[in-house]
Every structure is written in C-alpha cells, then in structure tokens.
Amino acid sequence: MSEEPVFDTQGVVRKFMFVNRKAPYGTIYALEILESVLISAAFEQDISVAFLDDGVFQIKKGHDPKDLGMKNFSPTYRALGGYDIEKLYVEKESMEARGLGPDDFVVKVQVVPAAELSKLMAEQDVLITG
Template sequence: MSDTKKFMYINRKAPYGTIYAWESLEVVLIGAAFEQEVAMAFVDDGVYQILKGQDTSELGIKNFSPTYSALGDYDVNKIYVEKESLDARGLTVDDLLDLKYEDEDDDWAEKDSIQVVTSQELAEILEQQDVVFSF
C-alpha cells in the first residue's frame, strides 16, 4: 500500500447557522500539511458554504469565506460540487466563489479548482477514496 491516502472531506452543511463548516475548513487546512491526496465535496446545503458575496459584518462574527480562496495555495484543488445540489437550490457555478490554483505540472497555469459533477460522477469519485471525513 502506498503511504499516501486519498482523503475526502464532505461538506453538507450551510455556513454560520452552525460552526461545522468553519471548523471542518480548519481541518482541511491543517490536513494539507500532511501531504495526502486531498479532495473536498460540496453537497446539499454545503454548496452555500462557497456562495459569493458573504458579508458577516452585521453579525459581528468571522466571515471565513475568503479562506476557501486560499485552498489552492495549500494544494487543495480538487473541489467537487454536486450539480443536483446546485440545481435544487437554483444555483449555478457562477454563483460560487471563483476558486483557482496554479498547476505546477502545467507551467503554473491558473486553473479552476471547482468541478461541477453529477451525482453519478460524484458517487464514482467517492468510491475511489480511502478516508472520508464528515463534520
């Protein structure tokens, strides 16, 4: 067995109503230092975590949505968003944060981290993982 595992972080909860989204993002950031093969999936209300235009200033709590934009710098660039979850909520990829990474294997070309996938595609991706984290 190889010494790197495929880690999948599944996000199904909306931000701010509960702390799960923020504390799970903290795990992803810490986990990035362990050099495993990391992917994230946004499903159901989890897609609201990466909606554009979040502004918590009137709540007085931390707006952590800019942190998602840093994921590319942490080599977390496989971000799967389930199409059915977007459709059900009347959203498209244009409503989501523009998450990018620089591909070191392609002369540091800037690429999209977000891939919108169907349920069927996501099911296959989930099947290939070694460890699934849920929060």
C-alpha cells in the same frame, strides 16, 4: 496528560475527501471542517473537498455575516489552492436545487452529478464529513 503515541505514516499517500454538507453559518461545522482541511494539507495526502446539500452555500460569493456577529471565512476557501488542494467538487443537483450556477462560487470548482460524486467517494480511502 497521558503519553501520545505516534503512528507511522511515512511515505503513505491516501485519498482523503472532506464532505461539506452544512450551510456556512447557523452551525460551526463548515468553519471547523475547513480548519481540518487546511491542517491535512501539511501531510502531503491526495486531498479533495466536496460541497453538497446546503454545503454548496459555503463557497457562494457575497457572504456578509457581520450583522450576525460572525466573521466571513469564505476567503479562506480561496487559500486552498495555495496548499495544493485543487480538487473541489460541487454536486450538480444540490447546486441547481438552490438556484446556483458554476459562476456563483468564490473558487473554481468541478460540478459533478450525484452519481459521479458517489463514484469519487467510493474511490477514497478516508471520508471526513462535517
């Protein structure tokens, strides 16, 4: 095992946005990006999470994947608030194209049009996609 360098991050607060674009099941992207969101909370950064494309299904109420042999990890999104991750955005166009509304989600989200989300993305220091 090689030696691990430590980079100085003391006192630096950056704007991180995690961009969720994939359906919750079918691939592992949704689950693993959620793991990285939770870990990032320990670093006291300015974190936001965006849901667009099929990613909006990640937080839809009523997941029941047990017949797929998978665990339902959607309750974990409700834990984000406990980690002070409260800026959750859903892209309006993606939501509407899938017949969803703001009340269909397991967490409280801000619904924003694509143009506004694009501005929010431009303001970030770091974008992590999955």
